[in-house]
Amino acid sequence: EAFSLFDKDGDGQITTKELGTVMRSLGQNPSESELQDMINEVDADNNGTIDFPEFLTMMARKMKDTDSEEEIREAFKVFDRDNNGFISAAELRHVMTSIGERLTDDEVDEMMREA
Structure with missing residues (x-):
């Protein structure tokens, strides 16, 4: 994926x-x-x-990478647009759309369940 x-x-x-x-x-x-x-x-x-x-x-x-934890935190911040420490389905959809991935509601729901 x-x-x-x-x-x-x-x-x-x-x-x-x-x-x-x-x-x-x-x-x-x-x-x-x-x-x-x-x-x-x-x-x-x-x-x-x-x-x-x-x-x-x-x-x-x-x-x-020794700094991979920091990189993961930075990537998380990209998804967590309201900075509440969680990635919502809407935030996930927004980022995926911004990189050209059009997702159905079912696909977003599945990604959220897998996380």
Whole structure:
């Protein structure tokens, strides 16, 4: 599911453009060279994009980051628009819509149940 949020055109590859879109929606503002560096770190086949296995590698590395807890807090703040310490269904829908994910009420409800 996370991979498909990045892979906007559904071609199985994440480009620098797609990576940038998601990063900006999460409050980050990486330069083109920073995006390319992020891709290059995990681009095992050197094709300039990230496929699913490479994405898993990238996520595993991110999870090991020493500051990953702070990054998670910052990402949470993006979703928690009213700063009440909780992410409501409306807040979830707003962020997902801002990154181009149109969700049905059932999909939002399912995501809330899984959380």
